[in-house]
Amino acid sequence: MKHKYLINLLDPADYLSVSQMFNPETGALEEDQRIISLPEGPHLMFDFVDTIMYGTARYHEHSVGWETFFITTGCCDLTVRGKTCRLVPGDIIHVQPWMGHQMSFPEPTVYRGIFHDINMSGTLKNLAYIREVNPKQLEGLASFQRYLLRADNIIRETPVSVRVDKSEVPEVRTPDRPLGVYELEGVTMKQYTGRWENNGLTELWKAEMEDGFTVEFFEDNPNTDIFYIIDGEVRFKVAGEEFTATHDCLVKIPPYAPRSFTAKGKAIMFDLAGLTHWLDLLEDYTSIKTNDPARLEDKDAMAALKEKYNCQVASFGIMK
Numbered sequence: 001m002k003h004k005y006l007i008n009l010l011d012p013a014d015y016l017s018v019s020q021m022f023n024p025e026t027g028a029l030e031e032d033q034r035i036i037s038l039p040e041g042p043h044l045m046f047d048f049v050d051t052i053m054y055g056t057a058r059y060h061e062h063s064v065g066w067e068t069f070f071i072t073t074g075c076c077d078l079t080v081r082g083k084t085c086r087l088v089p090g091d092i093i094h095v096q097p098w099m100g101h102q103m104s105f106p107e108p109t110v111y112r113g114i115f116h117d118i119n120m121s122g123t124l125k126n127l128a129y130i131r132e133v134n135p136k137q138l139e140g141l142a143s144f145q146r147y148l149l150r151a152d153n154i155i156r157e158t159p160v161s162v163r164v165d166k167s168e169v170p171e172v173r174t175p176d177r178p179l180g181v182y183e184l185e186g187v188t189m190k191q192y193t194g195r196w197e198n199n200g201l202t203e204l205w206k207a208e209m210e211d212g213f214t215v216e217f218f219e220d221n222p223n224t225d226i227f228y229i230i231d232g233e234v235r236f237k238v239a240g241e242e243f244t245a246t247h248d249c250l251v252k253i254p255p256y257a258p259r260s261f262t263a264k265g266k267a268i269m270f271d272l273a274g275l276t277h278w279l280d281l282l283e284d285y286t287s288i289k290t291n292d293p294a295r296l297e298d299k300d301a302m303a304a305l306k307e308k309y310n311c312q313v314a315s316f317g318i319m320k
């Protein structure tokens, strides 16, 4: 990696490792994978993989493991529960355990996202290693599927499905249909996955920021942050280093690194690590603002509210 905290998803120097998946019967390249962030802790958090998909990720399910993926370029036909729908750039797929899912890509498609509770990077790294040292192990469909099964990818029969609009498939989250929206000074927060559907561990929010929107975090912030910038420019300060992140960048910040950021012009980014309980915090904040606004002036009460929901924001707003 060229930079401690800034990851350019388009720069091979920022890939931790690469792996490929080939069709076990035809030998055609199906998935070109770049491992960007490794899983951490007992729940294997922050496992980020950026992939160019050329074929079909066959119908499969996981006994554990949540996956949240962004269609970035190209398009994808997602099949779940006998329904197939077409996804375009900007759409997000969120899949939970025991939910069979197949993704077919009619054209080369940048498909990137994050897992938790399943070590997908490890599965891909092992695959690359086997191919290097003992490729016979992966010959033929049965061998390949056995490998995947051992890594909790339970391959299913080819699904039979009907075409539907993506609005009928709750695993699909489109930019125009967030689960919730909150307007704050200089930022609109939009929710795309909930803690209730992520094993209680994360939630996915998008911040649509105005020019000059700035967030300062507490210095003793114990959270890992992963920000995924999809539009505009965001200037970060992390542990004394300053840098600008643009689209196709992740910013990964380790626990206890002092951090702040400012949007330079309008900018949009996702909070990918998702450790803050934003929904609960924003709901409670809205309630207090509506029902008991005097409490907003009570610094101790507000600090307790942030602590309760693991919010490490010290201050925010427009600063120019």
Ligand SMILES: [Fe+2]
Residues within 6 Å of the ligand: 060, 061, 062, 067, 095, 101
């Ligand atoms: Fe999967």
